[in-house]
Amino acid sequence: MNVAQPTDEIQNFDVFINAFRKRLASLFSAEYDYNAMSLQRGLLPSFLSQIMDMKPLAVAIPESHGGRGMHVKECLSVLSAASYESLSLSLIFGINIALFLEPFAKYGHVAMRDEVFKAFLENKAMGGLMITEPNYGSDALNMQTYYEEGPDCYRIKGEKHWQGLTGAANYWLVAARRKNEQGELMRDIDFFLTDNARAKQQIEVKERYNSLGLYAIPYGLNQIDVEVPIGHRLLPESTGLKLMLDTLHRSRLQFPGMGMGFIKRLLDEALQHCKTRQVAGLRLNELDAVRFQLSRLQAAYTLCSAMCAYGSKVSSIDQDVSGNGIDANSVKALVTDFMHESAQIALQLSGANGYRLDHIAGRAVVDSRPFQIFEGSNEMLYTQVAESVAKLMRKAKERNLLLYLKGYALTTQAAPYFAKILAVDFPEQPKKRDLVTLGKIIARVICFQMVVELQDAGFNKELVESTRQHIRMDLHMLMGQLSSDNHAAPLLDYEEDAHWVTFL
Numbered sequence: 001m002n003v004a005q006p007t008d009e010i011q012n013f014d015v016f017i018n019a020f021r022k023r024l025a026s027l028f029s030a031e032y033d034y035n036a037m038s039l040q041r042g043l044l045p046s047f048l049s050q051i052m053d054m055k056p057l058a059v060a061i062p063e064s065h066g067g068r069g070m071h072v073k074e075c076l077s078v079l080s081a082a083s084y085e086s087l088s089l090s091l092i093f094g095i096n097i098a099l100f101l102e103p104f105a106k107y108g109h110v111a112m113r114d115e116v117f118k119a120f121l122e123n124k125a126m127g128g129l130m131i132t133e134p135n136y137g138s139d140a141l142n143m144q145t146y147y148e149e150g151p152d153c154y155r156i157k158g159e160k161h162w163q164g165l166t167g168a169a170n171y172w173l174v175a176a177r178r179k180n181e182q183g184e185l186m187r188d189i190d191f192f193l194t195d196n197a198r199a200k201q202q203i204e205v206k207e208r209y210n211s212l213g214l215y216a217i218p219y220g221l222n223q224i225d226v227e228v229p230i231g232h233r234l235l236p237e238s239t240g241l242k243l244m245l246d247t248l249h250r251s252r253l254q255f256p257g258m259g260m261g262f263i264k265r266l267l268d269e270a271l272q273h274c275k276t277r278q279v280a281g282l283r284l285n286e287l288d289a290v291r292f293q294l295s296r297l298q299a300a301y302t303l304c305s306a307m308c309a310y311g312s313k314v315s316s317i318d319q320d321v322s323g324n325g326i327d328a329n330s331v332k333a334l335v336t337d338f339m340h341e342s343a344q345i346a347l348q349l350s351g352a353n354g355y356r357l358d359h360i361a362g363r364a365v366v367d368s369r370p371f372q373i374f375e376g377s378n379e380m381l382y383t384q385v386a387e388s389v390a391k392l393m394r395k396a397k398e399r400n401l402l403l404y405l406k407g408y409a410l411t412t413q414a415a416p417y418f419a420k421i422l423a424v425d426f427p428e429q430p431k432k433r434d435l436v437t438l439g440k441i442i443a444r445v446i447c448f449q450m451v452v453e454l455q456d457a458g459f460n461k462e463l464v465e466s467t468r469q470h471i472r473m474d475l476h477m478l479m480g481q482l483s484s485d486n487h488a489a490p491l492l493d494y495e496e497d498a499h500w501v502t503f504l
Contacts (some may be wrong), residue, residue, distance in 0.1 A: 013071075013074055013077075015070070015076070016068075017074075017077050017081060018274070019054070020054055020056060020078065020081050020494070021033070021081045021084070023050075023051075023054060023275055023484055024051070024081060024082065024084075024085045025085065027047065027050060027051065027085075028085040028086065031274070032044070032047050032176070033049075034085075034086070035110050035358040035359075038086075038215060038216075038319070038358055038363055039215070039357060039374060039481070040167050040215065040357055041218070042168075042215070042216060042218060043088075043089075043213050043216045047267050048463070049124065051208050052088070054123040054206070055121060056078050056082070056093060057093065057096055057097065057101065057120055057121075058121060059071070059074040059077075059078050059097070059119065060075055060096070060097040060105075061101060061105070061114075061117050061120060061121060062105060062117070062311075063094075064113065065113060065117035066117065066118070066121050067083045067117065067120075067121065067393075068107060070101075070102070070317060071315070071316075072254065072311060072312045072313075072315055072316050073129070073312040074309075075097050075098075075257065076254060076257030076260065076308050076311065076312060077224055077252065078093060078097075079093055079094055079097070079254070079255055079257030079258045079260070079261070080256075080258075080260035080261035080264075080308070080367050080453055082258075082261065083257075083258050083259070083260065083261035083262040083264045083265070084187060084262070084264060084301040085194070085261075085265075086216065086259030086275045087173040087214070087258065087262050087364065087367045087368060087369060088214045088215065088216035088217055088307060089216060090257075090258045090261065090262070091125070091164060091214060091217060091258060092164070092165065092216065092217060094251075094254070094255075094257070095125055095127075095128050095129070095164045095165055096120075096127055096128070098247075098250060098251035099126030099127075099128060099129035099173070099247070099251055099252050099253070100128055100129060100171065100172075100173060101120070101127065101155055101245070102127075102250060102317050103129070103173060103191070103243070103247040103250075104116065104127070104171075104173065105317055106246075107191070107234040107235050107236060107237075107243055107318040108234060108235075109193075109231040109232070109233075109234075109235065111231055112193060112231060112232065114202065115471045116171060116193075118168065119171075123170075125170040125171050125172075126165055126168065126169045126170055127162060127165075127170065127171035127172065127173070127501065128163050128165045128169040128171075128172055128173070128174070129163070129173045129175075129247070130160040130163050130172050130175060130203075130222065130224075131143070131160070131175045131244070132160060132161060132162050132163065132174065133145060133158065133159055133160055133161065134159055134161050134221065134420070138377065138380055139246070140175070140189070141187070141241075142159055142178070142188070143175060143177060144177075144185070144248075145157065145158025145159065145160065145174070145175065145176040145177070145224060146158060146161075146177050146178070146179040147176040147177070147178060147179065147190065147192065148178075148179050149178075150227075152229065152230060153227045153228060153229055153230065154192060154224075154227070154228050154229075154230070154232070155227050156174060156176050156192060156194075156225075156226050156227075156228065157222055157224060157225050158176060158224045159206075159222065159223060159224065160221075160222045160223065160224060161209075161219075161220065161221040161222060162217060162219055162374070163219070163220075163222065164214075164217045164218075165217065166205055166208070166209075166218045166219050166220040166221075166222060167205040167208065167218050167220060168218050169196070170195070170196050170197065171193060171194065171195055171196070172193070172196075173191050173192070173193060173234065174191065174192050174193075174194055174204060174224060174226075175189050175191050176188070176189070176190060176191075176192065177189055177190070180189065180386060184504060186267070187241075188239055188240045188241055189240040189241055189243075189244055190233060190234070190236075190240045191233070191234040191240065191243065191244075192228050192232050192233050192234070193203060193228065193232040193233075193234070194226055194228055194232070195495050196349065197304065200226060200227040200228075201226045201228055202223065202226070203222050203223070203224055204223040204224075204225070204228060205221070205222055205223075206220070206221045206222065206223045207220050207221040208220040209221070209495040210418050211370075212369070212371065213363070213366030213367040213368075213369065214367050218362075226247060226399060234282075234349050237320075242322045243322075245321075245322040245323075245325070246320060246321055246322040248375065248376070249315075249322060249324045249325060249328035250315045250317070250326075251333035251375060252328040252329060252375060252376070252381075253310075253311040253314065253315040253321065253324065253327070253328045253331055253332075254311050254315055255307075255308035255310070255331060255332045255335050255336065255371070255375075256304045256308045256311055256331060256335045257308060257339070258371075259303065259304045259307075259336070259339045260304050260308055262339055262364070262368070263297070263300050263301050263338070263342050263343075264296060264301060265360065266342045266343060266346040266360070266361070266364060267294075267297045267298060267300075267342070269309075269346060269350075269360055269361070270293075270294060270345070270346050270349050270350075271285070271294065273349060273350060273458055274290055274294060274349060275420065277351075284349065288472075290349065293345045293348070293349060294349075295466050295470070296341070296342075296345060296437050296470060297342055297345055297346070298463055298466060298467075299338075299343065299463075299466055299471075300339070300342045300464045300466040301463075302336040302451060302459075302460075302464060302466070302467040303326040303338060303447055303448075303451060303467060304335055304338065304452075305333070305454060305459065305460075306447065306450035306451040306453070306454040307334075307335055307447060307450055308368070309450065309453070309454050310331070310450040310453070311331065312328075314327075324444075325384060325385075325388055326385055326388050327410055327444070327446060328409065329331055329376070329381035329382070329384050329385050329439075329443075330381075330385055330439075330442065330443035330446045331371075331443075331447065332375065332376065332378075332381060332448060333376075333378040333381040333382050333385075333439070333443055334373040334440075334443045334444065334447050336368070336372045336378060337372060337378060339368045339371055340365070340368045340369055340371070340372055341362060342364075342366060343364035343365045343367075343368045344367075346360070346361040346364060347361035347362060347364070347365050349361075351440065371454070371477045379436050381439070382435070382436045382437075382438075382440050382443060383432065383435045383439055383440025384439070385439040385442050385443055386430075386435040386436070386438040386439035386442060387435060389404075389408075389426075389438075390426055390430075390438075391444050392404070399425045399426055399428075400424070400425055400426075401423075401424055401426050401441075402415060402419055402421050402422035402424070404426075405422060405442075406443055410446045410449060411442075411445045411446055411449055412449070413447035413452045414445050414446070414448040414451075414452055415445055416453075417448065417468060417471075417472075418445065418471070418475055421475045421476060421479055422441075422445070422475070424479070426438070431487075433486070434482055437478050437481050437482050437500075438444070438482070440474075440478055441475055441478050441479070441482075444474055444475060444478075445471075445475075448467070448468065451467055451468075452464070452466055470473070
């Protein structure tokens with residue numbers, strides 16, 4: 001049988017990524033006591049320096065500037081290799097790649113690129129994105145950080161918080177709204193590059209937060225009062241809002257890179273533990289309830305694999321993904337839900353040992369939880385998925401969810417697998433809580449289509465079938481939740497007639 005030989009580019013990257021994985025494994029398991037380090041805030045400078053010596057961020061720098069060329073599959077492979085050892089490290093890379101290097105390479109002023117990319121390659125620089133504000137979390141359109149234009153600079157003022165790498169990044173992309181002559185803030189949003197090495201561009205850290213997890217990454221409250229040259233404003237192709245959507249959707253489509261190694265590590269650890277741990281004379285992996293949990297981990301692994309393949313095809317900076325809200329939101333919300341569920345399963349299977357912050361499973365639970373919140377809470381993203389599909393269905397004058405999804409490009413191959421479950425009419429005026437549930441349903445069908453496409457390329461069919469069964473189970477449960485007609489609402493003055501002792 002003739003086997004096609006890989007190209008030089010693939011061979012070179014294979015050498016790079018394999019060496020990167022081995023070096024990370026050595027650093028995390030042999031050269032440093034990472035379990036002890038994981039309880040400390042921040043990474044040891046010497047430890048991080050040795051990681052950055054391998055130039056992992058070169059994958060997100062153009063070849064014309066000395067990088068590897070910004071191939072998405074390479075970026076996701078680096079994220080996956082990092083998250084196998086540390087979700088925090090992978091998020092550090094994810095922030096740099098998706099929230100700084102990619103948008104800067106696409107929209108940054110040409111005159112600034114040599115300087116910035118050189119700093120990343122030669123000086124181990126890092127960058128991040130500032131959008132979120134203390135009083136305007138997901139409500140980015142109402143942010144209060146503003147800028148005014150002078151003859152040769154922009155003056156930017158405001159507050160931002162919960163930016164990963166607070167106080168540690170060398171460069172930031174800062175979002176702000178123009179203030180007009182009447183003192184009003186314009187609707188559109190612009191982005192500006194700041195360089196912390198320059199006095200007038202330094203961003204003050206007012207407070208450092210004690211985050212619940214992700215100890216390696218500094219978070220905090222930032223005070224912005226800077227002046228940047230005219231050439232530091234990013235150049236949108238149309239509007240700043242579209243630039244922001246293009247950036248955020250690309251980031252969400254690349255979340256599975258961080259999930260991939262993380263889920264695989266949990267799966268590997270769980271399988272090894274369940275092969276060796278015995279209860280009542282049986283290995284754990286011989287117990288049916290445990291076998292279900294392990295298969296659930298493998299379904300998460302399969303879904304994440306398919307999402308990585310999909311993201312590699314659709315999310316390069318050459319592509320405009322500002323309109324990819326449905327698939328991007330589905331991918332981000334579902335993969336992060338499965339990341340946290342996988343961590344909970346791994347902790348449960350690990351028993352008492354898992355309930356330690358320096359255990360892989362215990363750390364995984366607290367580190368994966370914020371992924372369901374930042375860059376858009378999952379409830380909000382599922383709602384947007386459902387509302388967007390509902391709008392498309394109204395335009396097509398189709399109420400039956402199955403009939404619409406069978407003809408919708410993102411679900412046409414997957415919908416028939418779940419025909420009996422999906423054969424329902426989309427509610428005419430669903431409650432917000434039901435929109436979240438409908439979004440979860442639609443997202444699962446969208447992402448299972450990615451699995452089907454990966455199977456067509458040769459992916460393990462047994463894993464695909466197991467994943468199909470888990471998605472079918474989820475859809476049944478979610479449809480049951482929809483049909484339960486739950487109108488329960490909180491009682492704000494709930495203590496009246498609600499103290500149990502008075503009824504004895």
